[in-house]
Amino acid sequence: MTQEEIRAEILRLTREYSKQAHAVSRPGALREDAFVPGETTVPYAARTFTEDEVCSAVDSMLEFWLTLGKNGEALERELAATLGNKRTLLVNSGSSANLLAFSALTSAKLPAERRIRPGDEVITCAAGFPTTVTPILQNGAVPVFLDNDPLTANADLAGLDEAYRPGKTKAVMMAHALGNPFDLATITAFCEKNGLWLIEDNCDALGSLYYTPGENGELSARPTGSFGDLSTQSFYPPHHLTLGEGGAVNIVRDMRLKLIVESMRDWGRDCWCPSGQDNTCNKRFGWQLGELPKGYDHKYTYSHLGYNLKPLDPQAAIGRVQLKRLDTFTAARIANWERLRAGLDDLAGFFDFSLPTHATAWTPEGFQWDDSGCRTAPSWFGFQMLVKPDAPFSHSDLARFLNARKIGTRMFFGGNLTRQPAFVQAKKDNPAAFRTVGALTGADRIMNAALFLGVYPGLTPDMIDYMIASVHDFVAEQTR
Ligand SMILES: Cc1ncc(COP(=O)(O)O)c(C=O)c1O
Known part of the structure; x- marks a missing residue:
């Protein structure tokens, strides 16, 4: 075999291998693996690719x-x-x-x-x-x-x-x-x-x-x-x-x-x-x-x-x-966010749902916008919701419940960063290390009440519907 023939054969086999080995990592629209609620993991995010990425990586490694x-x-x-x-x-x-x-x-x-x-x-x-x-x-x-x-x-x-x-x-x-x-x-x-x-x-x-x-x-x-x-x-x-x-x-x-x-x-x-x-x-x-x-x-x-x-x-x-997928990934993130938003709308008594900057409200027909004349179209990283102060449960309760159903969630990263040990230490070492404006009550609310669900493009409608049903089950259990 010539060098070129060997390379072509390696890439052909890589493609075959990846199709089998990486079935769960494909974009949601291309997934063929069976979704079993409660058994299949629904992560908040995951690498999403096909055999094309794997072949490109192997080709470069060769x-x-x-x-x-x-x-x-x-x-x-x-x-x-x-x-x-x-x-x-x-x-x-x-x-x-x-x-x-x-x-x-x-x-x-x-x-x-x-x-x-x-x-x-x-x-x-x-x-x-x-x-x-x-x-x-x-x-x-x-x-x-x-x-x-x-x-x-x-x-x-x-x-x-x-x-x-x-x-x-x-x-x-x-x-x-x-x-x-x-x-x-x-x-x-x-x-x-x-x-x-x-x-x-x-x-x-x-x-x-x-x-x-x-x-x-x-x-x-x-x-x-x-x-x-x-x-x-x-x-x-x-x-x-x-x-x-x-x-x-x-x-x-x-x-x-x-x-x-x-x-x-x-x-x-x-x-x-x-x-x-x-x-x-x-x-x-x-x-x-x-x-x-x-x-x-x-x-x-x-x-x-x-x-x-x-x-x-x-x-x-x-x-x-990956870059060639940006438009379809963005469309999937937006569609997944919308599906979650519509499916959870009846729980607005328990949660404050995120809004795009410059939006004043969500409706099934679209967002309502402020008077600035500006608008935003987020390619969402996650679907964030804040547990209302008078709800009979916390964001950690919800995270634990969903985790038991193999549904991944995240809090908004470090929460109020000024309360993280590294920043508290920086201030101890040097009281002028940073300044704050006001009491940071919004950042504290995010730290104490926010949770986000996944919208990544590897999710399927079945998975999202399972997330929606699970949040409903949680609220029903908490309010029984
Ligand atoms: C807003 C923001 N900036 C920076 C980073 C750091 O990126 P990396 O994990 O590639 O270092 C992250 C990580 O998730 C992030 O969310």
Whole structure:
């Protein structure tokens, strides 16, 4: 057999194998495995793929280039085009993406008045995932926590002016909560007015849209992750697309930031040659930088205190197939959310259901919207509900009940982060480590009462109906 024939045979067998071995990981619309209520696990999220992803990964492994190469370059281009951004740089996780995006804003290559220095303040919100916020502290800057609106799970912007300190505040960095875009019209106007950077943590929101009215009143949509200066993605399995581990930093407009993010991702080096290439700048031995001798090898010249946060090329090979599924995955997430919302509507006496930002109410015909003129179309990460304060049960009771029926749930990540041991310790070590705006009662409510169910694209209508029936059974049992 020739090399090409062997490769073709390996891929043919891989395809056959994967069809059998990974039947439960297929998109819901393609699943043929039998669903047995109470026996089949209904996770809150899971990697969703077919034999196409597996073949792409094996093909890349057979090539054995391993480090970022042709698949990485292609996926970076394709992601940037999908979001309408200037560039995308792949990294090894969403947390790394947040660390890099924030660290880039501390670079001495930026104008002095924009560069974030230790002690500068960054506006964020209290409830969410920790690594949206930890890069701020890791760089010696000060997070200023706004409260969260329990219904959207996003920052409550009523505290924005109180959070702002002229000369001290340098950036806003926050996440689109569970796929729900935060109020980008208000935040981008606030950042523009005050000369602040904006980092959108888009890790849970790839595929979400934000609509703004044009001069003629017509709405125009743009993806979240294309509004800030930088935005970030996670490709860990529960997320909208998966590469196993993985993430990305999106460079929305300013190519200065691309050079800085890339440098910090790649050991802090000044050189921007891709892996396996030399002398892209045509003066590899012609630079004089720092206190190095003139002509010192540019490949080993470091202009930042950097990291190595690169992913592997086989991960990007998987990602390229996943990205082609983004539209169908987004449609499935929205349809699953709607099915849950309609099926649980009669329990509105016990739960407050999430609303997209700018929506005022859900009806079977669609959402009602506020007067801002803006709208959102979340590609939901989960279906969040808050147990009402007077309900005769807690969110933990519900989680336990559903868990016994093999239905996965999650709380909204770290809840009120300021109550997490790491943040309590940071404050003990340094009372000025962070500031809070108001009493954070919304973030506490989320911590004490919120729970989310899955909407990931591997779910089938049968599974969702079982989730709906189980929540009804739970409420009936609790109120008997
Ligand atoms: C909003 C948000 N940001 C960042 C991350 C971190 O992503 P990763 O797990 O890839 O490090 C997560 C993880 O789920 C997240 O939910």
